[in-house]
Amino acid sequence: AQRVTQPEKLLSVFKGAPVELKCNYSYSGSPELFWYVQYSRQRLQLLLRHISRESIKGFTADLNKGETSFHLKKPFAQEEDSAMYYCALSATYSGAGSYQLTFGKGTKLSVIP
């Protein structure tokens, strides 16, 4: 079975400080990992996928298979980054072509002006 752990429920940083949201996973197969973000009173939305290796809104995340981690990082936090962040792992079910996301419990990022 797969598991995603986000050890911090709440992370507070000052504006301009670096941000690192931790995510560790447990999965026997080859993982596909995602970060989703939920801003206040908005729907859950995809922030980035590990497979695309892109930077979105200044955030990056590198998959470290040795440490089974997928931490989300941003060098300089902005007030508009304040939101709930969820790390998610996609487990594929071969044959069916189906997949499901296993989410971590989320980390609330608060950027202090």
Next chain:
Amino acid sequence: KAGVTQTPRYLIKTRGQQVTLSCSPISGHRSVSWYQQTPGQGLQFLFEYFSETQRNKGNFPGRFSGRQFSNSRSEMNVSTLELGDSALYLCASSLGQGMTNYGYTFGSGTRLTVV
């Protein structure tokens, strides 16, 4: 293009009743998944439908069921409601083709309160 639409936004039901929630995916998306979100358990996978077939099911009792129509719209039903079913129910759509996961697009959810 229109996003994922869930109706209704809010529902209040009594224990023992049943409820039906609706989800219209993004046009062209054939996969619809349902998730339950609660403060205690977080986001949990309920089931996934593709081309009117349930392809995958999470660890929920049989009171939770769903279906998908030929236009990819999906409904989920919860029978014999319990207080613990109070949650935000999220629908997510994706292309659902092949093994590459392009990620979901989520709806705003239906907030179900069981009293």
